[in-house]
Amino acid sequence: MSTLKIKDVVIGEGASKIIVPLVGKTEAEILTEAEMVKSLKPDVVEWRVDIYEKVEDLEAVTALIAKLREVFADELLLFTFRSHKEGGNKEISDAFYVELNQTAIRTKNIDLVDVELFNDEENVNTLVATAKENGVYVIMSNHDFFKTPSKEEIISRLCKMQEYGADIPKIAVMPTNVADVITLLDATNTMKTEHADRPLITMSMGGTGVISRLAGEVFGSAFTFGAGKEASAPGQIPVEELRTVLNILHKSL
């Protein structure tokens, strides 16, 4: 597996890097939250644009991206529209999903964009191509908020993301028992050692899955999401606590 360097962040080496989501609804809330999140010194800040009240207004989205870029001049900025079917807040058409993400990419004010795997193949290809043309990195993602697919299925989805040209494949699944968490960790380790030629992000959500958010350096997840003002998914723990555990693990390895 090779590492990926974006600005000063070397991904896939050392302790898992920390991504903190912004989950405000209004511009004022998002900008206040941004200052608070900046003080937590994240490696990456994820703007969950599906929560923004004006997500359907491309001019408003573009203007807010520019303001977030000013706040996060040094951190990496990740633009994510999480669709309703994958645990997000809003339903939009496929056509608008492409338009929204292309608009964000073309501002060149973001470093990374989230593209969901389970989309029309042509749309996924279009978004990957637009990102590459504009120097924006793609995190390709898939979420199952109800269950954990088999190890083979998890690996097959992550491999499919590599085939699409994703810079960082990502999967988040929900465990219904401890064995499911082990399945996710086992799939991550096998992916890392046998299939992946680039960094990955995996997590098992909810309380039972928290170990997967802490032990990425051991099993092969290059990033972990920590809660800033508020968690954006079940199982995220506050950044300060997360960093403490990541450092303990890193020193032991």
Ligand SMILES: O=C1C[C@@](O)(C(=O)O)C[C@@H](O)[C@@H]1O
């Ligand atoms: O895809 C992910 C991962 C996530 O769902 C989590 O479980 O930490 C949180 C989301 O904000 C992010 O877009």
